[in-house]
Amino acid sequence: MFNLKMYINGEWRDSQNKEKRNVINPATGEVFAQAAEGTVEDVREAIQVAKATFESGVWSEMAPAERASYLFKIADKIDENAEELARLETMDNGKPLREAGFDMADAAACFRYYAGLITKPDGVTYQVPDPVQAFVVREPVGVCGLIVPWNYPLMLSVWKLAPALAAGNTVVYKPSEVTPLTPTKLFEIFEEVGLPKGVANMVMGAGSAVGNEIAESHDVDLISFTGGTKTGKHIMKAAAGNLKKVSLELGGKSPNIIFADADFETAVDYALFGIYAGSGQVCSAGSRILVEESIYDQFVNRFVERAKQINVGPGNDTNTEMGPLVSQEHMERVLNYIEIGKEEGARVVCGGNRITKEGLEKGYFVEPTVFVDVTPNMRIFQEEIFGPVVIIEKFKDEEEAISLANSTNYGLAGGVFTIDGAKALRVTKKIRSGITWINTYHNTYNEAPWGGYKQSGIGRALGTYGLDVFQEIKQININLQVEPIGWFSK
Template identity: 60%
Template sequence: MMELKMYIDGKWCNSVSEEKREVKNPANGERLAIVAEGSTEDAKCAISVARRTFNSGIWSQLPFKTRAKYLHKIADLLEEEADDLAMLETLNNGKMLLAAKTDVQNAIECFRYYASLITQPEGELYNVGDSVQTIVTREPIGVCSLIVPWNFPLLMASWQIAPALAAGNTFILKPSEVTPITAVKLFEIIEKAGVPAGVANLVMGAGNSVGSEMVESKLVDKVAFIGGTKTGQNIMRVAAEQTKKITLELGGKSPNIVFADNDIEIAVDNALFNLFFNSGQVCTAASRLLIEESIHDQFVERLIERARKIVVGQGNNPKSEMGPLVSEEHMQKVLNYIEIGKKEGATLACGGNRIVGNGYEDGFFVEPTIFTNTRPDMRIVQEEIFGPVLVIQKFKDEEEAINLANDTVFGLAGSVFCQDMEKAMRVVRQIQAGITWVNCYHVATIQAPWGGYKQSGVGRGLGMFGLDEFSEKKQINISYKAKPVGWFSN
């Protein structure tokens, strides 16, 4: 069993309190690791180190090309350990091994992308007057607190770390308490790549201690958070008091609109993937399926038939198609929402139970679950469940589909399945969401912005947009010849 420590100022260390936390495999309850459990004092120490290191200029003042070499080295080392990292992600998170392998490859791509991006020509030049020019340059923000979730532990950490490093910042990372293993392995790689001590710091621990200090500290210049909307709102309140920069990717209740002109088999296959991939533990999961009335009954019948055949099991079993939920606590939350749906009067058409017996009893498995006959005011329709629970809504026409799609406080993602491309584009442009798809789902490119409308977040990650979120733009005005202004009389 692994014993994992925090990484502060280039040193591996236990917490000040010497407290530990057990990390378990959600598929069978087996202990995977004993992890140092950080406290507020540990967070303060890491923040102080990051502040001192940033002010020293050892990283922030490096040439872009030099920083890029470090990022490429991190990517190289990730590639060398890709198989081991993927297996650790599966064991710690419960996801399918194929999905974990894809996450690792996307993390590698992320570091390579930002390494290449910062070596491209950059800056703006304006002629603003006779012998006067304005130059706009990019500078690092400073000390960044990065708080990432448990559903894509390595990938979400990479999405934040790569642009933060590329821009010249120092940072503190807090992974989720339940999935810290690949974060620790990533920091082993960062150390091996030779990143100077104090630039990258890792503190494990609870949100109400470590996380709170990382948000509230006046030594922190920027907070990047991926997680629940309520926590994001609290971060906004604290940040507002200090006018602190933030990037938030928050909750979602994303619609998947299916029009009647689709091939039903293709649309059903996509609807299953759009929600049940990663057991529904995806911020952009299409947890609301909107079906045109004329094909509703036929579509639902085939959807339920297919959903009942989904093979649920351990992520490292090649026969499995859907894994466990990440923890017992989260499983109980999902099961509670299923009970809420039944009490609200929705029809439980498929699943709805914890899977036990035959090797499942020690894992956190929930059946693929489908609700029909739902109303827009139901909690299961409005609130993010973050599990394998799909709610179905029926619509008569294009206008109703758009109204239903936008009838939540969220606006992270959405999709349209329609063979009439003029209609599809007309509808997708009216979906109030930051990430949208037509006739596909979960397709993403690192060059494009990632983030949401409404209560789904603030700011954008990935691409040049992500680098901008970790940078300050400075205006420098230069007169090549000083001369009197003549504003005041002699």
């Protein structure tokens, strides 16, 4: 049984009220850890520690190359502990070990990317009229509140922590209360490499208490949140109290457009990967497959055939291709959406049920599910289900494909499959999404920006854009001819 504590000012501690929350293995339904249940008072203390540490300059005024040295050490430690981290992530989240392994490699690479980036030239000098010299410098924002979801507990934490720390900020970080295991291990690594006390602080607990206090606090200068759109709207309102900077990476209902001239097996294969990787618990999941009508029936038949072959099981089984959903609560939400789809008149042609066969009956497993006969007014077309549930709809031509693709409030991602390069670019440019793929799906890179349009969020993670979020831009003007201006009479 793991006993998980918070980390404030370089110390591991329980919450002030000593309450604990059970952490459950989603593959077995068994409690395997207890985590400190943070309070508003715990958050306030962490915020004050982060503020005092930032103002001390111990981190914010450290030379970028020295800060980078810590980030490189953290990356090395993630690599050294990658196998253990992957195992813990699978236990906590349920994802197959092969997926967790990729996440660990990406996390280490992200720290290295920002360690390198922060030492590169970043100022600008402007040629303005004499006798003034004008230039711009970048400075850390201050105290950053970071709130991450449960679907990528370590990787999405690193997407925020690496650039925030690289820029010289101090942080108050809240992991998901459902998946605190690998975040705790990451903070152990911070301690091991000697990150100065008070720079990185972790408070566990419910979003309604811990997350809300971070969002409302006037001593937090920026909040970066990844999660559901409804929660993102609440955070944005709460953050208005002191007009803190806000970065939101929210939900998606992403279209995956399959044209008749696409390489058929490649399109089917990536469409499966686009929805069933991560058990569909991925914000960019290709949860709406739009197929040109001339190949629609062929595509549905082949997709269903392949979906039925997916090996669903516990993530620690090397034969598993799709794991459980993260919690009983979330499983019930996904199953409820399946019932909603049926009630609306959509037809299930694959899956649609909880898996209760021997060995899986206590876990939160749901069959890979496929809906057809779906119309754009249905909730399962418009709303994010965040599970292994996909709709497949037909379109007549390019114009209708684009119209259907853009017909939700979301705009995070989208895919296009065709061998016609010109058509691929035409359609991709008209998809109102922040991330798009052509003849592939889901791959992302630390060097490239990640984020969405419309109600899929504000701002970008990763790349230089991800560092910009955690920096302020300051204009400095120097008068090179020091004498009275003579604007007013003597």
